[in-house]
Amino acid sequence: MNQTVPTRDQAYELLTEFNKNEGLIKHALAVEAVMRYVAKKRGEDENKWGVIGLVHDLDYEKYPDQHCTKSEEILRERGWPEEYVRAVVSHGWGICSDAEPETDLEKVLYAVDELTGLVVTTALVRPSKSLMDLKAKSVKKKWKDKRFAAGVDRNIIEKGARMLGVEISELITDTIMGMREVADDLGLRGNIEQ
Ligand SMILES: [Fe+2]
Numbered sequence: 546m547n548q549t550v551p552t553r554d555q556a557y558e559l560l561t562e563f564n565k566n567e568g569l570i571k572h573a574l575a576v577e578a579v580m581r582y583v584a585k586k587r588g589e590d591e592n593k594w595g596v597i598g599l600v601h602d603l604d605y606e607k608y609p610d611q612h613c614t615k616s617e618e619i620l621r622e623r624g625w626p627e628e629y630v631r632a633v634v635s636h637g638w639g640i641c642s643d644a645e646p647e648t649d650l651e652k653v654l655y656a657v658d659e660l661t662g663l664v665v666t667t668a669l670v671r672p673s674k675s676l677m678d679l680k681a682k683s684v685k686k687k688w689k690d691k692r693f694a695a696g697v698d699r700n701i702i703e704k705g706a707r708m709l710g711v712e713i714s715e716l717i718t719d720t721i722m723g724m725r726e727v728a729d730d731l732g733l734r735g736n737i738e739q
């Protein structure tokens with residue numbers, strides 16, 4: 546089986562082959578952007594990190610009951626390198642997979658997946674409805690309000706941060722900075738001009 550490195554175009558094509566839901570595609574773009582941002586900051590392979598972020602929930606729309614398992618199957622079938630497949634599967638550690646995040650890439654993916662959701666919800670309740678003026682401090686405040694974005698599992702983010710050995714505030718800032726790069730695609734520029 547050929548194990549060439551998937552390009553961003555190939556990954557996007559695969560994503561949209563399996564996902565039509567706008568919310569899920571936006572989530573994929575958000576996670577991709579954060580993965581790229583953190584990869585760049587750490588001097589890692591931006592394309593690899595980004596592409597893995599983009600397809601991490603590949604199977605979720607069509608096979609929600611087989612989340613992670615189906616992605617693994619599809620990516621293998623399409624000849625994706627093992628490193629990519631493992632990383633995708635490990636984001637669901639303890640939920641839909643028993644692959645514990647091991648590499649920095651996997652740990653970042655694990656932590657920021659949930660965090661992007663909290664950042665979106667926090668941005669949307671602000672007067673600006675924008676990521677562009679959103680500060681980590683505001684997200685931190687909402688963090689403590691367990692009824693706010695109740696679906697976001699704070700424990701997972703905490704666990705991810707601990708695995709990485711980074712402060713939650715730093716992780717939040719990275720997430721905001723990464724998502725700003727695609728604010729227009731996410732519909733989160735709000736009323737803040739360029
Ligand atoms: Fe997922």
Ligand SMILES: [Fe+2]
Nearest residue numbers: 572601602658
């Ligand atoms: Fe996700």
